[in-house]
Amino acid sequence: MIETHPHEPHEGVGGKLNWLRAGVLGANDGIVSVAGIVVGVAGATAERTTILTAGIAGLVAGAFSMAGGEYVSVSTQRDTEQALIRLEEQELTTMPEAEEHELADIYRQKGLSPELARQVARELTEKDALQAHAEAELGIDPGNLTSPWQAAWASLIAFSVGALLPLLAIAWTGVSLRVWACAAAVVVGLTLTGWVSARLGDAHVGRAILRNVGVGALTMVVTYFVGVLFGVTIG
Numbered sequence: 001m002i003e004t005h006p007h008e009p010h011e012g013v014g015g016k017l018n019w020l021r022a023g024v025l026g027a028n029d030g031i032v033s034v035a036g037i038v039v040g041v042a043g044a045t046a047e048r049t050t051i052l053t054a055g056i057a058g059l060v061a062g063a064f065s066m067a068g069g070e071y072v073s074v075s076t077q078r079d080t081e082q083a084l085i086r087l088e089e090q091e092l093t094t095m096p097e098a099e100e101h102e103l104a105d106i107y108r109q110k111g112l113s114p115e116l117a118r119q120v121a122r123e124l125t126e127k128d129a130l131q132a133h134a135e136a137e138l139g140i141d142p143g144n145l146t147s148p149w150q151a152a153w154a155s156l157i158a159f160s161v162g163a164l165l166p167l168l169a170i171a172w173t174g175v176s177l178r179v180w181a182c183a184a185a186v187v188v189g190l191t192l193t194g195w196v197s198a199r200l201g202d203a204h205v206g207r208a209i210l211r212n213v214g215v216g217a218l219t220m221v222v223t224y225f226v227g228v229l230f231g232v233t234i235g
Contacts (some may be wrong), residue, residue, distance in 0.1 A: 022198065026066050026155035030162030030195040032216050034058045035186045036223040038170045039179055041228025046175050055170070067156035074148040080139050087128070088138065092129050099133060100125050106136050130234060143231040165189045190216045 037058040041051045092099050104121035108114055124132035134140045169185035170178045194212035198205040 023154040023158040026158035027162035030159035031189040034163035035166035036219040039220045040223030040227040043224040055167040063159040066159045067152040070155040071148045071152035074151040
């Protein structure tokens with residue numbers, strides 16, 4: 001009997017990666033955008049209420065914007081996948097032999113011998129024609145289509161959680177330390193999201209973290225001095 005690897009799931013991976021991707025991107029955007037808002041406002045005024053009001057408004061607007069964007073984007077992707085599956089179903093009904101030959105050609109091009117490719121195509125078609133053709137021709141699993149609601153909720157929650165890091169850091173510290181406390185919280189948060197995104201994409205962890213932290217640092221520096229200049233102008 002062949003042993004399986006419990007740490008290597010083969011079902012439902014697409015859906016999980018979908019909401020994980022949305023979650024990581026949402027958290028990352030929440031950290032950077034709200035940090036930019038509160039640091040920028042802190043550069044213009046020392047009023048805690050003004051800073052928190054701007055930060056909370058940015059959190060709410062950003063969370064709903066991210067969720068809406070994910071919903072629209074993933075809905076479009078799902079509609080496209082469903083249209084392709086319907087077309088494949090029609091072709092399987094009207095020209096089954098041609099479709100089986102097409103499937104055999106796909107496996108032959110992947111390196112199987114012509115005879116084995118025909119056998120594989122025939123057996124897979126007999127078991128579940130739509131599943132076999134959708135996965136081989138379209139790269140789609142008909143039973144595991146992307147979920148727009150899943151992506152939207154993951155993005156909304158992750159953005160909110162990420163945004164809370166700079167918001168709470170700048171709210172709970174004194175005037176002289178609030179910008180530095182916010183910067184420290186942002187570095188910690190972006191290090192974590194950079195690590196997670198690198199692990200999900202099998203990328204270099206150090207480069208992913210450096211990119212994340214670099215973008216966040218640049219955002220805070222630019223917005224802080226914009227706030228300082230604005231505060232000087234109206235002060």
